[in-house]
Amino acid sequence: MIIGAIEAGGTKFVCGIxxxxxxILDRISFPTQxxxxxxxxxxxxxxxxxxxxxxxxxxxxxxxxxxxxxYGHVTTTPKPGWANxxxxxxxxxxxxxxAGFDTDVNAAAFGEARWGAAQGLDSCIYYTxxxxxxxxxxxxxxxxxxxxxxxxxxxxxxxxxxxxxxxACPYHGDCLEGMAAGPAIAKRWGQGGDSLPEDHPAxxxxxxxxxxxxxxxxxxxxxxxxxxxxxxxHQNQLFxxxxxxxxxxxxxxxxxxxxxxxxxxxxxxxxxDNAGLAGSLALGIQALTDKT
Amino acid sequence: MIIGAIEAGGTKFVCGIxxxxxxILDRISFPTQxxxxxxxxxxxxxxxxxxxxxxxxxxxxxxxxxxxxxYGHVTTTPKPGWANxxxxxxxxxxxxxxAGFDTDVNAAAFGEARWGAAQGLDSCIYYTxxxxxxxxxxxxxxxxxxxxxxxxxxxxxxxxxxxxxxxACPYHGDCLEGMAAGPAIAKRWGQGGDSLPEDHPAxxxxxxxxxxxxxxxxxxxxxxxxxxxxxxxHQNQLFxxxxxxxxxxxxxxxxxxxxxxxxxxxxxxxxxDNAGLAGSLALGIQALTDKT
Ligand SMILES: Nc1ncnc2c1ncn2[C@@H]1O[C@H](COP(=O)(O)OP(=O)(O)O)[C@@H](O)[C@H]1O
Ligand SMILES: Nc1ncnc2c1ncn2[C@@H]1O[C@H](COP(=O)(O)OP(=O)(O)O)[C@@H](O)[C@H]1O
Ligand SMILES: [Zn+2]
Ligand SMILES: [Zn+2]
Numbered sequence: 339m340i341i342g343a344i345e346a347g348g349t350k351f352v353c354g355i356x357x358x359x360x361x362i363l364d365r366i367s368f369p370t371q372x373x374x375x376x377x378x379x380x381x382x383x384x385x386x387x388x389x390x391x392x393x394x395x396x397x398x399x400x401x402x403x404x405x406x407x408x409y410g411h412v413t414t415t416p417k418p419g420w421a422n423x424x425x426x427x428x429x430x431x432x433x434x435x436x437a438g439f440d441t442d443v444n445a446a447a448f449g450e451a452r453w454g455a456a457q458g459l460d461s462c463i464y465y466t467x468x469x470x471x472x473x474x475x476x477x478x479x480x481x482x483x484x485x486x487x488x489x490x491x492x493x494x495x496x497x498x499x500x501x502x503x504x505x506a507c508p509y510h511g512d513c514l515e516g517m518a519a520g521p522a523i524a525k526r527w528g529q530g531g532d533s534l535p536e537d538h539p540a541x542x543x544x545x546x547x548x549x550x551x552x553x554x555x556x557x558x559x560x561x562x563x564x565x566x567x568x569x570x571x572h573q574n575q576l577f578x579x580x581x582x583x584x585x586x587x588x589x590x591x592x593x594x595x596x597x598x599x600x601x602x603x604x605x606x607x608x609x610x611d612n613a614g615l616a617g618s619l620a621l622g623i624q625a626l627t628d629k630t
Numbered sequence: 631m632i633i634g635a636i637e638a639g640g641t642k643f644v645c646g647i648x649x650x651x652x653x654i655l656d657r658i659s660f661p662t663q664x665x666x667x668x669x670x671x672x673x674x675x676x677x678x679x680x681x682x683x684x685x686x687x688x689x690x691x692x693x694x695x696x697x698x699x700x701y702g703h704v705t706t707t708p709k710p711g712w713a714n715x716x717x718x719x720x721x722x723x724x725x726x727x728x729a730g731f732d733t734d735v736n737a738a739a740f741g742e743a744r745w746g747a748a749q750g751l752d753s754c755i756y757y758t759x760x761x762x763x764x765x766x767x768x769x770x771x772x773x774x775x776x777x778x779x780x781x782x783x784x785x786x787x788x789x790x791x792x793x794x795x796x797x798a799c800p801y802h803g804d805c806l807e808g809m810a811a812g813p814a815i816a817k818r819w820g821q822g823g824d825s826l827p828e829d830h831p832a833x834x835x836x837x838x839x840x841x842x843x844x845x846x847x848x849x850x851x852x853x854x855x856x857x858x859x860x861x862x863x864h865q866n867q868l869f870x871x872x873x874x875x876x877x878x879x880x881x882x883x884x885x886x887x888x889x890x891x892x893x894x895x896x897x898x899x900x901x902x903d904n905a906g907l908a909g910s911l912a913l914g915i916q917a918l919t920d921k922t
Contacts, residue, residue, distance in 0.1 A: 399885045414885045461776045473850065480770045484753045484852030485886040492883060493846035494788050496804075509883040512788075554785035554846060558765065560776030591784060591801040593691045593706040594777040 342389035343618035346396035360453035381432040393622030395445025438621030447474030449617025454608030456563040466568035495550035549583030634681035635910035638688035652745035685914030687737025730913030739766030741909025746900030748855040758860035787842035841875030
């Protein structure tokens with residue numbers, strides 16, 4: 339059985355095909371341009387692949403309410419041409435297969451729960467820390483939707499005592515994304531995170547903000563795994579710093595032995611950079627199962 | 631059909647019976663004492679009531695994992711005699727009916743979703759602001775469990791600019807409960823919230839902390855309703871203050887028209903002080919449905 343998957347990012351589209359056990363068999367990637375052109379290119383890729391279903395994990399915000407007349411649309415994005423674009427509708431019309439649709443980060447959380455670091459667990463939370471910060475939430479064996487979908491990259495945190503940075507989020511200033519995404523690091527320290535040395539104070543501060551957000555998420559949701567991906571998390575020294583701060587923040591309050599050893603609780607994606615595409619594949623498989 | 635319900639609080643037990651449409655037909659209440667004595671008293675109440683199922687919403691922390699050997703136990707509470715007490719087991723043994731079990735605040739969230747302010751919605755979040763702060767989370771038509779269960783009363787927030795109070799939580803100091811539960815108000819201002827005038831600066835500060843936590847919860851979970859109960863929320867002037875601050879915090883970021891008017895989004899419990907007992911009733915009804 340061949341399933342199609344699209345990781346629809348704001349800067350690039352990744353299209354691929356895979357099998358029902360999560361194996362990615364083929365993939366291509368191209369820049370995200372005008373929506374019509376971009377979806378046409380995706381559809382062309384799948385045209386001769388004989389896919390039985392399609393999964394799409396997309397940049398947002400998205401309308402994920404199946405009852406809504408604009409279900410499957412990208413909604414209020416500032417990205418030229420994409421606001422109110424019927425992404426799912428265009429793909430379904432051309433490819434004519436059952437299709438699953440969710441945010442890129444919910445898809446990644448789903449992929450990790452299916453085949454990655456949270457395999458076999460019924461809950462996990464997935465953060466991507468890159469140009470922005472996105473959060474996918476999986477709980478009770480389901481991806482979380484609601485009014486809209488998780489926007490947990492913008493939660494609020496206690497400020498680091500040495501931090502005078504006002505924050506870079508145009509909406510909130512000092513929210514998580516405003517304090518800890520790649521551009522915030524670059525703005526605060528005058529150079530990008532990829533060029534800062536491993537022992538630079540930036541990383542202790544970065545770990546502080548991520549640990550604040552993760553602590554609150556653990557307290558609110560009690561996820562069985564916390565998975566951290568994205569470009570900034572390539573700085574591996576962040577993991578022990580974050581674990582130590584979360585441990586100190588929780589201070590033994592949550593009664594679970596799992597939290598005694600955070601080394602296997604706060605982890606990188608088990609699927610590495612495949613989490614997003616594999617998650618979209620999982621959405622496609624689910625769409626097929628829901629159909630039959 | 632008669633269903634039994636217990637709202638098992640740290641200071642008092644409320645036992646009642648109700649019908650499948652949420653109507654409470656009878657109730658009693660007595661102080662929470664030694665566990666054996668307390669459960670015996672509850673069992674005695676139900677003995678002649680002919681209940682077909684029982685729902686229990688309890689103070690915690692609790693073991694809610696049906697696969698666990700200690701499922702249904704109160705776990706690490708400092709309350710004398712109650713640590714590791716098999717609350718559900720004792721009740722089931724005596725009453726011998728299908729029984730549902732969850733935290734008091736998850737029960738309240740469930741009751742509100744079934745018959746209260748979130749009726750007909752598949753998600754809501756319920757805060758009780760009293761001696762402590764508890765949070766119940768309902769999403770995708772399910773109560774949230776995970777490693778343990780939500781402990782969202784202890785999330786972290788940005789500090790109020792005028793606040794020098796170190797916080798009253800023995801675990802975290804300045805977490806939500808440490809800054810905004812009844813005892814924190816009393817400690818910060820030298821007198822209990824119930825005796826502070828309506829225009830006292832305490833309320834703007836109280837609203838600040840609740841708004842911080844609610845903002846982050848909306849961003850992480852996108853609930854369709856936010857419900858605030860408990861003794862402190864009897865200060866009705868808090869509602870407009872909290873709504874205004876949440877509105878300012880979100881700053882238009884979340885793309886949902888529901889958030890244009892927070893008057894009908896951040897609300898008191900539709901069931902008033904019955905939320906907890908009605909929620910336990912709902913847990914009992916669900917246990918019966920799951921059984922058949
Ligand atoms: N090795 C690295 N160390 C620190 N920051 C990095 C590293 N690699 C990428 N980044 C930062 O991450 C951001 C890009 O994130 P990435 O996850 O790669 O893509 P995107 O979020 O755009 O999909 C940039 O701000 C970049 O500076
Ligand atoms: N009307 C009120 N205004 C302000 N605070 C109140 C009010 N009523 C109760 N409180 C505070 O709420 C706390 C008790 O909360 P309550 O929800 O009644 O019970 P509990 O949380 O113990 O179940 C106490 O700290 C008390 O000071
Ligand atoms: Zn923001
Ligand atoms: Zn605390």
